[in-house]
Amino acid sequence: MRGAAGWHDGGVPNHVQPQLRPGYPIRTERLLLRPLTVGDADALLAYRSQPDVCRYVPFEPMDRQLISERLAKQWATTTLTDEGQAVTLGIELARSGELVGDVVLFWHSREHRGGEIGYILNPDFAGHGYATEAAHAMLRLGFDELGLHRIVARIDERNEASANVARRLGMRQEARLIHNELFKGEWSTELGFAMLAGEWPIHRVRLANGRQPRATDKSATEA
Ligand SMILES: CC(C)(COP(=O)(O)OP(=O)(O)OC[C@H]1O[C@@H](n2cnc3c(N)ncnc32)[C@H](O)[C@@H]1OP(=O)(O)O)[C@@H](O)C(=O)NCCC(=O)NCCS
Numbered sequence: 262m263r264g265a266a267g268w269h270d271g272g273v274p275n276h277v278q279p280q281l282r283p284g285y286p287i288r289t290e291r292l293l294l295r296p297l298t299v300g301d302a303d304a305l306l307a308y309r310s311q312p313d314v315c316r317y318v319p320f321e322p323m324d325r326q327l328i329s330e331r332l333a334k335q336w337a338t339t340t341l342t343d344e345g346q347a348v349t350l351g352i353e354l355a356r357s358g359e360l361v362g363d364v365v366l367f368w369h370s371r372e373h374r375g376g377e378i379g380y381i382l383n384p385d386f387a388g389h390g391y392a393t394e395a396a397h398a399m400l401r402l403g404f405d406e407l408g409l410h411r412i413v414a415r416i417d418e419r420n421e422a423s424a425n426v427a428r429r430l431g432m433r434q435e436a437r438l439i440h441n442e443l444f445k446g447e448w449s450t451e452l453g454f455a456m457l458a459g460e461w462p463i464h465r466v467r468l469a470n471g472r473q474p475r476a477t478d479k480s481a482t483e484a
Pocket residue numbers: 313314315317318379380381382383386387388389390391392393394415416417420422423425426473475476
């Protein structure tokens with residue numbers, strides 16, 4: 262029964278307390294995902310200050326002071342212990358140690374085991390599959406380690422590069438919400454992408470085997 266006190270719909274009692282406490286760095290084929298530090302301020306400023314990079318994300322271009330504040334507060338979170346929290350990790354190239362972007366996993370609901378991912382890259386490092394590879398690692402954290410049931414990505418329809426990452430991950434487009442939000446002074450049409458825990462094993466294996474499908478690959482969007 263929906264909302265029955267004390268139980269998830271899957272029959273997991275609420276007193277079982279999921280938490281995410283990863284060992285860092287998280288290694289993928291070409292990347293290290295790790296907490297951001299004050300030493301990353303210049304690299305973060307290099308892309309988070311760019312208007313083009315920030316066009317479809319829910320924040321304005323950042324200055325050094327705001328980046329320092331974020332590093333001291335929100336981005337200092339390295340574990341998820343309760344709903345409403347988010348963990349942001351730097352995307353570092355394993356071969357060179359360069360910080361090329363960052364990824365985030367939000368834990369929206371303990372009861373519904375819901376989460377959301379987001380990603381942002383320095384444009385100098387776009388076009389190599391790094392965002393897809395890093396976001397795949399965040400799906401793994403969300404499903405395999407935190408035990409989420411459903412992870413979403415909310416994307417402005419004009420942000421084709423981002424929608425292509427979601428498709429490449431195997432997330433399913435479920436919604437197209439026309440003029441859903443007044444976003445930075447314009448009506449934004451939002452695409453809703455999602456993946457369920459039951460769909461994840463196929464996509465975990467497919468991408469882990471090095472087969473990074475193109476965004477137009479039909480099998481990538483059909484669970
Ligand atoms: C969204 C964003 C992260 C996508 O970056 P991206 O570089 O296109 O994504 P990836 O790093 O996954 O790279 C995929 C591209 O690299 C290519 N590629 C090259 N080598 C690859 C490899 N080994 N594996 C996978 N893809 C590879 C892919 O074909 C793809 O190119 P295509 O879209 O022309 O087919 C980037 O545009 C960005 O930071 N935008 C600003 C912030 C933003 O809007 N974030 C999303 C908010 S919802």
